[in-house]
Amino acid sequence: MSDTSIPVTLNISPVATTSSPTWIPPVTRLIARIKAADFDRRLAVGAPAPAGxxxxxxxxxxxxxxEREAVTRALRRIVRDARGRGPLMSSRVPLHTPNIAAAEDLIDDITLRLHSPRPVAARGMARxxxxxxxxxxxxxxxxxxxxTGRLGAALAEL
Structure with a gap:
């Protein structure tokens, strides 16, 4: 007997995809972007995030x-600028270089953690x-x- 079966392909419609837990409606994503600062403050103190x-x-x-890469770049830029290797003139808020110098090892630990393949927690990222x-x-x-205390707390939550 010869195998005369016909290959079957699954046709997944967009409606079937919406039941997936990873699909987020565009309006919900827009609200999340608009209220990002408020949501960061909520998550930093441990607010629960209901599904959907x-x-x-x-x-x-x-x-x-x-987002992990963006935070890593920002932390590295702050260390670089605090060492005096940043731009001479900037419209950014001036950095507290003694605080940054004292916390440089901790900042390095955080950037290494953000680069690791292990997952991170939203609370630590929000902090x-x-x-x-x-x-x-x-x-x-x-x-x-x-x-140092705030960076340590953020690292512990990652």
Whole structure:
């Protein structure tokens, strides 16, 4: 007997794809982008992210390789600029170079962790993003707080 079977291909329609847990409606993704700073602050303190919500979409973006690379680049640029190798004139908020110099080893540990293939937690990523965005925080010249402590907390949450 010869095998005369016909190959069957599966035709998956977009409707079938929407039931997948990885599919996020465009409106939900847009809300997650618009409210990113607010969502970062919520996640940094441990707010839960219900499945299918804009907060869950933000969590998915935070833990993506693209976002991990963006945070890594920002941390490396801060260390480079604090060493005096950055631009002479900049419109950015001035850095607190003594704090950064004291936390340089910890920043290196964080960048290595972000480059590792292991998954990261959204809470740790949110803490890093809040730290980077807070112009009144310990990363910047006129800010307050304990940079080493905040970086250590973020690393522990990653």
């Amino acid at each position: 919500s804009a907060l869950a979409a933000h969590c998915a973006r935070l833990t993506s390789p693209r 890093l993003r809040v730290l980077l965005a807070d112009g009144t925080g310990p990363l910047y010249r006129y800010g307050r707080g304990d940079l």
